[in-house]
Amino acid sequence: MEQNNYKGWLYLLPAIAFLGVFMVYPLVDVFVYSFEEGYNSASQTFFGTGLYNYAYVLHDPYFLQAVKNTLILVAITVPVSTGLALLISVGLSSIQKLKDLFQTVYFLPYVTNTLAVGLVFMILFKKTPYTDGLVNLIIGLFGGNSIDFIDGPYWAKMFVLCFYTVWVVMPFKILILTSALASVNQDYYNAARVDGTSKLRIFGRITLPMISPMIFYLVITGFIGAFKAYSDAVAIFGTNLNAAEMNTIVGYVYDMLYGDSGGYPSYASAAAIILFAIVLTITCINLMISKRSVHY
Secondary structure (H helix, E strand, O other): OHHHHHHHHHHHHHHHHHHHHHHHHHHHHHHHHOOEEOOEOOOOEOOEEOOHHHHHHHHOHHHHHHHHHHHHHHHHHHHHHHHHHHHHHHHHHOOOOOHHHHHHHHHHHHHOOHHHHHHHHHHHHOOOOOOOOHHHHHHHHOOOOOOOOOOOOHHHHHHHHHHHHHHHHHHHHHHHHHHHHHOOOHHHHHHHHHOOOOHHHHHHHHHHHHHHHHHHHHHHHHHHHHHOOOHHHHHHHOOOHHHHOOOOHHHHHHHHHOOOOOOOHHHHHHHHHHHHHHHHHHHHHHHHHHHHHOOO
């Protein structure tokens, strides 16, 4: 038995070393930097330790704006994308002819370059001296007024960002849920039909409980992915996200390191630790909820 344990740890050693070097050590390093006031990356010096970095970040209007944008993005895109993906997956599972074709079509946005999709969205929504964009053209056909979705009001820009995020993440969720639905034992459905159970009740009492682990997985990864959003906003609004009021927490961290306000690794580290704490809290809450709602 001890020999087998020794071999098991030996097999795990490369993975443990990789995680330690590229995940654990950077996290500890960032945590230390977040308490070092006035840290200079060139000279590797700082003039004090304390909570000043956290106080500065939590009072920085750019960071508060980034937190607001990120929370709105998370609150809208995660439930909407998961719900739509579940609806589409159920529809795909009931289609027999051309099922593989539709699955491929729905999966194409996932393998398309993020910036390329963002460029298409910008063309659809952006107003130019020559055109108001395809979306505004459609709005005009119904008698509405044109809206500047890219440089206009805050709610319009947030709508485009949420729409874009849902469009990008939904294909992966459709793939996962379609596979989960295909793995449900058909005997449960046959028994329910013999008893005369309605389709809605079958979906609520059989389908949802059976695929609940996959739904929970998508919700958890969706929350984490939405909190890490940055390239989505850059693809639509450009690199100066603070001017557009569309920055995210990850974007704020990047700006503090390399952007126009760059050169402040201590502030970036404090913001990163705050993001880590938020994601960890949300994940723990989801884990507690899953104990009652997820059926393994």
